[in-house]
């Protein structure tokens with residue numbers, strides 16, 4: 001007989017989360033998530049799902065009927081989108097300019113797709129001319145891109161130009177909006193994006209677990225007319241939509257409290273107003289970017305395609321990036337993160353998302369960063385900032 005493990009209470013430390021996600025949970029979301037469970041067919045719960053769909057349509061700026069929350073994290077939504085849109089033998093075009101474009105390719109390959117790439121250096125966005133050349137060369141069925149690349153802090157501009165190219169070649173466009181949804185300008189229908197997913201735990205300031213996903217009619221037709229079943233039964237959208245749509249057939253038990261939280265997070269977006277929220281992220285992250293520049297640090301992403309929700313900052317020569325991260329955590333209870341993939345050791349990643357995107361957090365982070373750099377003997381004299 002095993003003896004019971006230690007059951008003493010774990011005192012969760014109180015942190016300021018300024019990393020690449022999760023962001024801090026909005027207090028109203030926390031309260032909503034502590035509400036008692038409802039059955040998955042309870043009319044009150046179905047009403048909550050209806051609310052989520054309508055609020056998501058607003059947040060994505062889309063009229064898509066197929067708009068829902070996937071049960072799982074961002075990667076589950078990525079698997080759902082790719083696994084349903086890609087059939088064995090289809091070709092998917094993915095970018096090489098960041099960690100998550102690469103993940104799209106890995107998932108497409110597992111779905112039986114042929115994966116081809118459009119190249120751009122890490123830290124730069126895709127160029128429409130390169131996308132056009134890749135289309136001419138490979139004739140892909142689906143083009144996937146990352147609207148907000150969390151590994152590089154790059155926001156992809158020229159989205160409409162890229163979707164026009166894809167549609168001229170009769171292809172579908174899938175956008176990863178994990179780090180942009182509700183924090184950065186995103187207009188799904190106007191920009192011609194056929195399918196997209198976001199994240200609850202970034203700019204929405206909810207917990208991971210129920211992830212926004214949407215597809216327009218063109219994408220839905222492709223899913224409904226597949227010659228082969230989707231590889232995953234759990235993530236098969238045709239079946240999942242039987243629960244989210246009018247049929248209300250049981251497919252799997254919904255993550256109850258995640259739905260409560262997501263609904264509340266989306267209500268907060270609607271109350272603030274999308275454009276105000278985009279502007280708040282730009283303003284607060286702008287103060288962060290300028291404050292760090294004043295300390296003598298350089299942003300890694302050009303202002304032109306800077307991503308307010310995720311700021312990559314170059315680690316200066318002679319400074320130990322990990323020591324700074326540990327200092328911030330130990331002395332100030334602030335979380336930031338190191339670089340990911342190709343940029344490991346070269347940059348810090350500082351998030352400015354949702355409930356974390358507040359001036360008081362920026363002020364605290366700048367003070368903490370100044371201390372951390374001084375502890376490394378880095379000269380933090382006043383540095384003029386870029387125009």
Ligand SMILES: Cc1ncc(COP(=O)(O)O)c(C=O)c1O
Pocket residue numbers: 020021073074075076078100146148149150151176178179199208
């Ligand atoms: C751009 C992007 N796509 C996908 C994911 C995967 O999301 P998750 O870690 O919630 O599965 C992340 C996670 O940070 C991300 O930043």
